[in-house]
Ligand SMILES: [Fe+2]
């Protein structure tokens with residue numbers, strides 16, 4: 001499998017219209033736009049641990065030869081990062097903290113987390129399914145998730161930094177921290193640990209096809225997810241999703 005090719009494919013999905021606009025210094029976002037982006041993202045990011053734990057279960061059920069042990073270790077390390085392993089807060093918590101701190105400082109409003117767009121809820125559901133079924137489909141989905149994560153987080157932070165001057169030092173720390181703990185090499189390691197461990201296992205055409213089913217499947221749902229957010233920011237058609 002050509003890892004550089006897969007990497008480009010996942011990266012191009014992260015370099016979508018809305019994230020590029022978000023990161024562009026000349027673009028401004030209203031509170032409503034910001035809420036749409038962050039609320040929908042939360043539905044994708046918060047269940048990361050749940051997806052990885054489902055994947056780990058498949059790995060453990062499959063048995064324990066040496067090749068699997070290495071992948072199991074990579075998943076366990078990743079889950080430990082996401083959960084914060086007792087010393088640190090979980091990534092899901094830190095994302096919410098970052099998002100709320102930014103919202104309060106830039107818009108003087110609390111962001112409301114509510115139901116996501118149909119494309120978001122579909123991504124959430126189908127990604128859970130990809131991580132529950134077949135071992136090779138799951139590995140493809142996991143690799144796509146982890147490669148896509150790094151450029152996604154880089155662009156998100158770049159967008160947040162446009163308003164850095166609105167923050168006190170400690171407030172900015174709260175905004176940046178969630179991104180820092182990923183961009184310090186941790187997120188790159190999640191993808192690289194898989195790249196170092198999974199290929200030995202994918203040793204025939206059939207396994208390869210299943211692997212690509214998971215890899216492309218997640219990316220195609222992520223693509224629709226980002227397009228859904230792009231359209232919603234443009235037209236705000238689903239205002240009832242966040243109604244009281
Ligand atoms: Fe994370």
Ligand SMILES: [Fe+2]
Pocket residue numbers: 078146149187190
């Ligand atoms: Fe990750």
